[in-house]
Amino acid sequence: MAKYDKADIERRMNGAVESLKSDLGGLRTGRANTTLLDPVVCEVYGAMMPLNQVATVSAPEPRLLTVQVWDKSNMAAVEKGIAHANLGLNPMIDGQTLRLPMPDLTEERRKDLAKLAGKYAENAKIAIRNVRRDGMEALKEDEKKKEISEDDRKRSEDEVQKLTDKYVAECDIAAEAKEKEIMTQ
Template sequence: MKPGQQTSVPSGQFQNVKEVEASAKAKMEKVIAGLQHEMTSMRTGRASVNLFDGITVEAYGSQMPINHVATLHVPEPTLITIQPYDVSQMGLIEKAIRSSDLGLNPSNDGKQIRVPIPTLTEERRKDMVKHLHHVAEEHRVRLRNVRRDSNEAIKKLVKDKLISEDEDRRGHEETQKLTDAYITKIDQLAKGKEKDILEVK
């Protein structure tokens, strides 16, 4: 399961509205964490070691993240250097970067890999912003799914006579407030990332 993806709340696990709210909040936090994780691997005009977060290398018989097989540095704003712990892994690391969808062209001098970060074209920036909006919307939908599951859990508490109608109403109001607050967080994160992508260095 990808970070931030949600499963439905099993009905009957809650005894009161507070438990429903606590569960919803924890799930919404995971949605935000999932979005942040996805956004770190989106390219901007600046070099960042987080760029390679989603890339794995075939090493020692298993797929491993690049930062588990090498040290990454950003010596200048448009360059990332990669120092493999084992130089025999150099070709595999290069291949993994080349075959990713980042559009980067690594080279090595026998000791380390140099990855120049080219300036993004205006068209590429616009495509990335479009992709960013799509990813942000997916995470808003996940938040709304958490809200739906929470509201269903609250309705069940009423049906099972575990809470009063007043608590039922308050529970729905609090769930909506929580959803609005987390949607605002998504909007702010997406806005910040969009600014990073569109900023021409």
């Protein structure tokens, strides 16, 4: 039974890119983005719950997020959860809705966020390279067990390298787009 599985390698590399895109979505830019509140958790009903399980988040204006809390008794807990997430947002209570105006980003903060986006991309590329290494090791193991020929191993190694290059390029594109978005208002 061969250990090398091209579909598994591609799935794992794609997972690293999707994780990167999710991380980048949580970085704050000058514009309101509902994914900004994805990491927020609130203590409601005696348990820590993600914000999206106790409220609806929307972006009605480019520089405003609104959080519609389903149960009015959870307003304080949701407000506290947003404040503790250190997102630099100042919630204002408006009935059963929290209004979160997006403050302007300073030039220094923009540069820090751009560096963070680059760091996220580098971590994703490291994960992709680790998947490549696993694939290459599996191919060598398969050849050693005489399950594939040397030509098959080399051909498959080329496939793994092409996949690696493709997904690393996707990471670069996603990071560059996010950095551009951060640096422009």
